[in-house]
Amino acid sequence: MARVPDLMQAALAQAKGEPLELVQVSTPRPGAGEVLVRVAASAVNPLDTKILAGLGDHARQPLPAILGMDMAGVVAAVGKDTTAFREGDAVYGMAGGVGGHPGSLAQFIAADARLLAHKPTNLTMREAAAVPLVFITAWEGLVDRAAVRAGQRVLVQGGAGGVGQMALQIASARGARTFGAGSPSARAAIERLGARFVDKAEAPAEVVARETGGEGFDIIFDTAGGASLDAAFLMVRRFGHVVSALGWGAHALAPLSFRAASYSGVFTLLPLLTGEGRTHHGEILAEAATLAEAGELAPALDPRRFTLGTVNDAYRAIETGAARGKLVVDLSEETGS
Structure with missing residues (x-):
């Protein structure tokens, strides 16, 4: 293994609303139960830009700070009492x-080993870095909360x-019949995953009548909140389950109650914020590797390709809605492997 340097480059968020700054900082050392990962690729998520803008209080990330939640890389060193990974593991x-x-x-990054899994062998570092947050969110909703099953x-x-997209793939892999709602411009992406496209502007009653014969959907996974979640309460079947990863807004629960349906919220950050449930995150990513x-x-x-030096361009692409798929920052030349 290459020697771990005393200093490393990082993109630092100095203060709210200011661009990330490329700096040199001390390289962390892994503590008990941790591994030091040489980061090959780091995905950019909308929450990252919200934290920088001062709109992500629920993430509890005071500035200055190094941002970035999702990554893929190679273990460079192993802390005390860490047995799940060895130096050189991807x-x-x-x-x-x-x-x-x-x-x-x-x-x-010095990471709690419980939060990690071995990288899927058939995904590049860039592809693997794009998976964790979105896959864990989808899995917790569909599998842990709603127990999605065949049929x-x-x-x-x-x-x-x-x-x-992760939710559609998980549901399909478990034998469910999948439907994806979105704007007409999203149709190709939804149908590429084998799901039936539903125009989000269509009246809920019309969707239920045409797609389910008036019965409603067994599970609805809402990723938008607001009016989208209200529509879910009108489209779920009796004794069905609505899951939301973004339950913002005020919602009338009567439509849900009249169907004797249930609701679950998903807050994927909890293990990082509280320390509780970290092992399960690693288990979920092992499931993702199996599926991949x-x-x-x-x-x-x-x-598009970004580096630590151009990461602000990636943030702007998220903020302006210009991203077409997950944005990934390359930190080594090995991201294609």
């Missing part, structure tokens, strides 16, 4: 960037988004 995970933990927009009708609202290696899971990446 790993991936959602390992920092919130809760006061330094993130993945740096050459190295069910599953509607994903925002089916062309990062979480939505079976050809049942593939992330959609924006083709």
Whole structure:
């Protein structure tokens, strides 16, 4: 293994609203239960830009800080009492960037080994880095909360988004009949995943009548909140389940109650914020690797390439809605492997 340098490059968020700054900082050392990962690729998520803009209080990430939650890389050193990984292992995970933990927009990250899994062998570093946050969110909603199973009708609202695409692939892999709601421009992305496209502007009653014979959907995974979540309460079947990863707004629960249906919220950051449930995040990513290696899971990446020096361009692409797939920052020349 290459020697771990004393200093590393990182993109530092100095203050709210200011561009990230390329700096040199001390390289972290892994503590007990941690591994030091040489980061090959770091994905950019909308929450990262919200934290920088001062709009992500729920992420509990005071500035200055190194942002970035998702990463893939190679274990460079192993801390005390860490047995799950060895130096040289290719790993991936959602390992920092919130809760006061330094993130993945740096050459190295000291990560809790429980949050990591071995990288899927058939995904590049860039592809693997794009998976953790969105896959964990989708898995917690569909599998942990709603127990999706074969034969069910599953509607994903925002089916062309990062979480939505993962949710459609998980539901399909488990034998469910998948439907993805979005704008007409999202149709190709939704149908590429084998799901039936639903125009989000269509009246809920019309969707239910045409797609389910008036019964409603067994599971609805909402990724947008607001009016989208209200529509979900009108489209779920009796005794069905609505899951939302973004439950903002005020909502009338009567439509849900009249169907004797249930609702679950998903807050993927909790293990990083509280320390509770970290082992399960690693387990979920091991499931993702199994699906990916079976050809049942593939992330959609924006083709543009970014580095630590151009990461502000990636942030602007997120803020302006210009991203077409997950944006990934390259931190080494090995991201295609």
